[in-house]
Amino acid sequence: MIRKTTALLAVGAFALTGCTENNAAPAAGDARHLAVTATDDSCQVAAATAPSGTVTFSVTNSGSKVNEFYVLGSDGLRIIGEVENIGPGLSRDLVLSLAPGEYFSACKPGMVGEGIRAPFSVIDSGEQVGPAGDDKQFVDQASTAYAGYVKDQTDQLLAKTQKFVTAVKAGKDDEARTLYPDARMHWERIETVAESFGDLDPRMDAREADLEKGQAFTGWHRLEKDLWPARATGYTAMTSAERAKIADTLLADTKTLHQRTRTMSFTADEISNGAKGLLDEVAAGKVTGEEEYWSRTDLYDFQGNIDGARVAWEGLRPLLKKKDATLDGQIDKEFANLQQLLDAQKQGAGFVTYDKLSKEQVKDLSDAVNALSEPLSKMTAAVLK
Structure with missing residues (x-):
């Protein structure tokens, strides 16, 4: 987050x-x-x-x-x-x-x-704001595609959050631990969109280490800590009533997010800056292993952020190729390199826990994120020129 x-x-x-x-x-x-x-x-x-x-x-x-x-x-x-x-x-x-x-x-x-x-x-400069001519058609197509992607991901997020919450409230911890990273991936794919709603994100995705004074610890990571308490020295588990309250609020907030994304549209710079923002998320928390401190399921989140950034870039590719084909080729190459490193850490349908990675593997992932970040940071200026 x-x-x-x-x-x-x-x-x-x-x-x-x-x-x-x-x-x-x-x-x-x-x-x-x-x-x-x-x-x-x-x-x-x-x-x-x-x-x-x-x-x-x-x-x-x-x-x-x-x-x-x-x-x-x-x-x-x-x-x-x-x-x-x-x-x-x-x-x-x-x-x-x-x-x-x-x-x-x-x-x-x-x-x-x-x-x-x-x-x-x-x-008001009197000039048209936004694309015109063929560029407008490219942006309209990208906006339609990305809005559809956001709606699909929030559909899946809501459905899987419902299953997760049901398991949590029933005390089915093993099932909840299995559902947790899978549901989270749908949040991570649209994280920059979700974060645009400043009233929801602090309740749903705040990490304990980043809480402000007086801010309640709620949402995904509060339940994560209760499901994976091994790293929490002297931790006292939540009561069934406390768990239910946190879980019900998370589900209610997810329903609100789902409703708000039904009619969203996106400009070219919102899509391209969103892609870069998702990569920043990887660099800030996922590649460091800080995001999922209790469960160590960071690589699921990592993949979700990369998926979302890739979809955003792919929607803008027709316009980017017209504006700067060389830059588009660089982005394509670095996405492939990063995905290859992530694929090496897959285990069944998911990923190994983050503590299984060596220092060298973490460094390789970090270097690949930086290598992709550099050309991706130029995309907005390219598509707007």
Whole structure:
């Protein structure tokens, strides 16, 4: 899961502690290319406005903590785009196609806490926002295909979560442990879409290590810990009533997610940034073995994120091949290389547990993720040009 969706995205959380206004001097030249300087206690965007169209935020982390940068909708909940895991001294670009309207920019030093947010306005440039001509047809096809994929995955997620919850409440722990990673894969395939609903993600997918002060530990990972308590020193198992409450809430939230994804549509930059976001998820938690700390079923999640990123890229391939066939070929090659390494860890219909991997195997997977991340990070700019 992404560690962003806590207090920063809570409903109605518009006033953030320690906010810094986006009042740095505007970048010279291109008004649609804005420099962002993120530190441990500030979030300086070169301008608080930009013309509508393709806007690039070049984010540099000048602090000592890993940082993240977001553009949020006017409600402060919907994530328009994000770049995560920006280490100290590193820079990353976020490329978006922005329509006229009101937004928020936000940084999250250390990837915890309330974050640093400021209003951001997109002024009508009079130019068409989004693709035209043949490009529009390619994007419409990609949007239709990806929306269908999201609906299918949430259909399967709901059905398998229902079975998982039934097993948990019946005390059938062995069955629940078998169902857990299989159901989770459907969440992981659409994780960036699920995370766009800031009220659901913290309840459904928060890891215990990333909880904010006072935040309840609920959702998938709360039940995971109760099913695999071996690594929890001095752990006291939940009562049947406590289990049932957590399980019922997870199922209710899954039903809400399912309902919200029935009518979604996607722009080219949302699809391509989503693919990169899924790869960031792999780098942030799966390849490190932190996501499924109790069950060590991280490779299922790893595969789910890769599946979702691949589907997003494949939907945009006709447009990407037209814009940059060389880049498309690089992405194709690196997906194949990464999948080959994952396939080597398959066991029956699933995967070996993460603790069975050697340091060399983990490093190989990490290197392959980085090799794919580099060309995939260029896809949004390519399809929007």
